[in-house]
Amino acid sequence: MPERGIGKLVILGVGLIGGSFALALKRAGAVGEVVGVGRSRPSLDAARRLGIVDRCFVFGDRWTSELADTDLVLLATPVGEMPSLFSTIAPALGAGTLVTDVGSTKQDVIAAAREHLGGALPRFVPGHPIAGSERSGAGAASATLFDGRTVVLSPIGATDEAALATVSACWSRCGGHVRLLDAGRHDAILAGVSHLPHLLAYAFVACIAERTHEDALDYAATGFRDFTRLASSHPGMWRDVCVANREALRRELAAYRDELARVDALIARGDGEGLLTLFEKARAAREDWLARRESTGRS
Amino acid sequence: MPERGIGKLVILGVGLIGGSFALALKRAGAVGEVVGVGRSRPSLDAARRLGIVDRCFVFGDRWTSELADTDLVLLATPVGEMPSLFSTIAPALGAGTLVTDVGSTKQDVIAAAREHLGGALPRFVPGHPIAGSERSGAGAASATLFDGRTVVLSPIGATDEAALATVSACWSRCGGHVRLLDAGRHDAILAGVSHLPHLLAYAFVACIAERTHEDALDYAATGFRDFTRLASSHPGMWRDVCVANREALRRELAAYRDELARVDALIARGDGEGLLTLFEKARAAREDWLARRESTGRS
Numbered sequence: 244m245p246e247r248g249i250g251k252l253v254i255l256g257v258g259l260i261g262g263s264f265a266l267a268l269k270r271a272g273a274v275g276e277v278v279g280v281g282r283s284r285p286s287l288d289a290a291r292r293l294g295i296v297d298r299c300f301v302f303g304d305r306w307t308s309e310l311a312d313t314d315l316v317l318l319a320t321p322v323g324e325m326p327s328l329f330s331t332i333a334p335a336l337g338a339g340t341l342v343t344d345v346g347s348t349k350q351d352v353i354a355a356a357r358e359h360l361g362g363a364l365p366r367f368v369p370g371h372p373i374a375g376s377e378r379s380g381a382g383a384a385s386a387t388l389f390d391g392r393t394v395v396l397s398p399i400g401a402t403d404e405a406a407l408a409t410v411s412a413c414w415s416r417c418g419g420h421v422r423l424l425d426a427g428r429h430d431a432i433l434a435g436v437s438h439l440p441h442l443l444a445y446a447f448v449a450c451i452a453e454r455t456h457e458d459a460l461d462y463a464a465t466g467f468r469d470f471t472r473l474a475s476s477h478p479g480m481w482r483d484v485c486v487a488n489r490e491a492l493r494r495e496l497a498a499y500r501d502e503l504a505r506v507d508a509l510i511a512r513g514d515g516e517g518l519l520t521l522f523e524k525a526r527a528a529r530e531d532w533l534a535r536r537e538s539t540g541r542s
Numbered sequence: 543m544p545e546r547g548i549g550k551l552v553i554l555g556v557g558l559i560g561g562s563f564a565l566a567l568k569r570a571g572a573v574g575e576v577v578g579v580g581r582s583r584p585s586l587d588a589a590r591r592l593g594i595v596d597r598c599f600v601f602g603d604r605w606t607s608e609l610a611d612t613d614l615v616l617l618a619t620p621v622g623e624m625p626s627l628f629s630t631i632a633p634a635l636g637a638g639t640l641v642t643d644v645g646s647t648k649q650d651v652i653a654a655a656r657e658h659l660g661g662a663l664p665r666f667v668p669g670h671p672i673a674g675s676e677r678s679g680a681g682a683a684s685a686t687l688f689d690g691r692t693v694v695l696s697p698i699g700a701t702d703e704a705a706l707a708t709v710s711a712c713w714s715r716c717g718g719h720v721r722l723l724d725a726g727r728h729d730a731i732l733a734g735v736s737h738l739p740h741l742l743a744y745a746f747v748a749c750i751a752e753r754t755h756e757d758a759l760d761y762a763a764t765g766f767r768d769f770t771r772l773a774s775s776h777p778g779m780w781r782d783v784c785v786a787n788r789e790a791l792r793r794e795l796a797a798y799r800d801e802l803a804r805v806d807a808l809i810a811r812g813d814g815e816g817l818l819t820l821f822e823k824a825r826a827a828r829e830d831w832l833a834r835r836e837s838t839g840r841s
Contacts, residue, residue, distance in 0.1 A: 323814070373763045393761060429761075435750055436762040440769040442805060443746065445824040450801040451734055452827035454794075460831050462692060462728075463735040464672045466775075468835075469768040470739040474828045476765075478821035482814050489809045495753075496806055500799065502749040506741060507795055510788045515622070515781050522777035525744040528751035529773045532759050536767075 248273030249413060253309055253316045254296065255328055257281045258477075259376060260345045261319030262295045262384025267417035269294070270386040278313075280306050281381075290381035307335035315413070318344035318352075323483035325352050329359035342367040343410045347433065347480070349397045349426035351487040365403040368410040369426060371395045371433075372419055377475035390418035397426040434491035439499065441481050442492065444473035547572030548712065552608055552615045553595065554627055556580045557776075558675060559644045560618030561594045561683025566716035568593070569685040577612075579605050580680075589680035606634035614712070617643035617651075622782035624651050628658035641666040642709045646732065646779070648696045648725035650786040664702040667709040668725060670694045670732075671718055676774035689717035696725040733790035738798065740780050741791065743772035 249268065254261040257279040268274035279296030281287045287299040300306035310316065310332055318325050325346060336342070342363060346352045349369050356367045374392035376383060394414040398407050411421045424432075448471050451460070460467075485492060509517040548567065553560040556578040567573035578595030580586045586598040599605035609615065609631055617624050624645060635641070641662060645651045648668050655666045673691035675682060693713040697706050710720045723731075747770050750759070759766075784791060808816040 373761055375763070375765065377765075392763065395761070424761075432754070432758045432761050435754055436758060436766050440746065440766060443742065443802075444769060445821045446801045446805050447739065447742065447798065448824035448828050449820050450798050452823065454797055455731070455734055459731045459735060460834075462672055462694070462723075462731050463831065464674070464691065466674065466676075466772050467735050467739060468832075469771045470743060471828050472768050473765050474821075474824045475832075476821075476825070478818055478825055481821055482818040485809055485817055486812050486814050489812065493806060493809055496802065496809070498753055499746065499749050500802055500806070502745045503742075503795065503799055503802075506745050507792060507799070510784055510792055510795070513785050513788065515785050518784055519777055519781040521748050522744045522773075522775075522780055524751065525747035525773045526775070526777055529747050529770050532762065533767075533774075535759075 248275070248416065249314045250275040251278070251313045251315075252276070253278045253280065253313045255280050255316065255318050255332075256320035256324075257287060257290045257296060257299070257381050258319060259379050259381075259383045259388075260372065260374075261317060262290060262293075262381040263374075263386065263388035264317055264319065264345070264372075264417060265295045266384055266386035267389055268413065271416040273413065273416040278306075278309050280304075286381055290384075293381060293384070295381055295384055307331060310335040310340060311337045313337060313340050315410070316340060316342045318342070318346070321477070321480040321483040322346040322348050322352055322487050323479075326355035326359060329355050333360050333363060336363050336366075340366065341406050341409060343370050343413075345370055345372055346487075347371060347437065347484045348487040349395075349429045353397070353399055353426050365401050366406045368402060368406050369397040369399070370410060370414070371397070371429065372414065372417075373437075374419075375476075377472050379477040379480070387418065389414070392419050394419035394421050395424045395429055396421055397424055397429055399426070430488050431491045434488055435495045438481075438484055438488055438492050439495040441473045441476060442485060442496065443499070444471050445481070447471060448474040547574070547715065548613045549574040550577070550612045550614075551575070552577045552579065552612045554579050554615065554617050554631075555619035555623075556586060556589045556595060556598070556680050557618060558678050558680075558682045558687075559671065559673075560616060561589060561592075561680040562673075562685065562687035563616055563618065563644070563671075563716060564594045565683055565685035566688055567712065570715040572712065572715040577605075577608050579603075585680055589683075592680065592683070594680055594683055606630060609634040609639060610636045612636060612639050614709070615639060615641045617641070617645070620776070620779040620782040621645040621647050621651055621786050622778075625654035625658060628654050632659050632662060635662050635665075639665065640705050640708055642669050644669055644671055645786075646670060646736065646783045647786040648694075648728045652696070652698055652725050664700050665705045667701060667706050668696040668698070669709060669713070670696070670728065671713065672736075673718075674775075676771050678776040678779070686717065688713070691718050693718035693720050694723045694728055695720055696723055696728055698725070729787050730790045733787055734794045737780075737783055737787055737791050738794045740772045740775060741784060741795065742798070743770050744780070746770060747773040
């Protein structure tokens with residue numbers, strides 16, 4: 244990354260993550276001009292008023308001519324939209340334009356890049372900042388979203404070392420801790436620790452909402468609120484993740500359904516000891532995780 | 543409740559809820575002396591230093607002689623311990639001593655009270671404050687825990703009106719909003735909005751901990767943290783709840799397992815539209831709930 248940072252950045256999808264990336268780079272003085280491309284004109288205008296982007300286009304506009312002199316293009320849409328975006332940008336990229344993404348799945352995004360990016364493939368750096376919020380849209384963007392968070396980069400054999408170094412430096416300037424991780428391993432791990440809990444939270448709220456009268460939810464408290472927070476996440480983004488990572492996700496879901504079958508059997512026979520052992524194991528595992536997390540300064 | 547409040551209060555189980563009840567009544571100037579009975583001497587000493595109790599006994603001590611001149615006895619142990627506590631206190635209660643509890647299940651506690659309390663049954667007011675934390679023990683107690691929270695009272699046919707009025711007034715002085723709810727309906731509702739999410743969170747963490755290497759959890763973030771918060775709850779308390787309310791809980795669990803089977807089928811056939819519909823329905827239901835909750839001043 245040049246000392247002065249990124250000269251011109253184009254963000255495709257100016258939502259929570261794309262917007263926060265722009266704000267964090269601006270906070271660091273590590274970006275010159277930011278151009279945003281998005282779906283909704285009012286949302287883009289809001290992003291401009293919030294100082295997230297300097298100029299903006301809706302996807303229907305002619306914006307690909309912006310790419311020739313762009314230093315970095317960030318794909319920050321739901322992953323299902325990335326194949327067609329790769330195809331759209333490929334012929335318009337400058338000879339030195341780098342491309343990166345923030346998709347929650349990596350193998351599908353890499354496959355799409357291989358298919359569509361052509362000669363620009365070495366300048367594509369697959370990425371995923373492990374940070375987020377159940378809030379979505381540019382209005383939820385924050386310059387501090389990535390502070391202390393892990394940012395996964397999953398370079399492939401073709402990836403140019405200098406491109407990787409520049410994208411990595413950008414994320415460091417955004418406050419993130421970069422870790423390199425193979426795309427397949429990323430997708431397998433995230434299926435368990437992120438994609439599955441989102442799915443379970445959505446399914447839980449849908450199930451409860453169908454089964455109970457509204458006034459039953461009057462008795463739901465802070466435990467319910469936190470357990471279901473993920474069910475307020477961006478539906479389209481998570482639809483795409485579930486479809487893209489379906490094999491790994493179904494493996495995790497199958498393991499969880501087996502666990503629930505065991506738990507149901509414990510309850511059915513009133514096996515208090517078995518339940519206690521399970522609950523103590525879970526609590527200990529979570530407390531260990533919290534302690535490790537705290538020791539590395541994350542919250 | 544007398545104008546000056548409760549003269550002498552005995553708390554059986556000086557943990558998060560029992561301790562918070564004492565602190566909240568003290569904050570309101572609504573209690574004279576508080577005597578605590580608990581399992582662990584160091585924990586009781588801590589409760590005394592924190593100003594939660596004025597005097598204390600471990601369960602092995604001779605403490606039942608304290609009950610003759612006590613105005614109110616609060617059972618705040620895991621529900622599995624309540625039958626033997628009812629049996630222990632019944633012969634020692636004063637003629638005007640009221641009894642109440644904070645158990646997360648009501649039908650089992652009422653059945654135990656019917657079996658053991660004898661002539662004192664009309665002076666027993668079954669209760670459940672819908673407030674808590676994944677933290678447990680007297681050290682986690684707080685005078686503000688019940689502020690703005692719903693407190694369910696589930697009187698039975700035998701319950702004395704004056705006893706109900708006094709216990710209700712105590713909870714109001716603690717900051718709670720009292721609602722009367724039939725015990726069976728309480729247990730059915732709470733099975734869905736509280737007991738099931740606790741069970742699911744425990745099962746999720748146990749499942750993940752078994753399947754993944756420790757370093758996989760390095761990629762777990764704030765979503766994981768909030769989704770699993772309930773898995774840090776008191777294992778013994780929740781073991782008792784699951785056993786006590788097993789029929790209603792198994793009904794809720796079965797419905798959820800059916801929902802997961804449907805979700806798995808959607809993913810298996812890559813049905814993005816079906817997933818999107820489900821996720822949007824869940825998000826809308828949760829946002830509605832949050833809005834209603836906010837409109838009633840709860841957080």
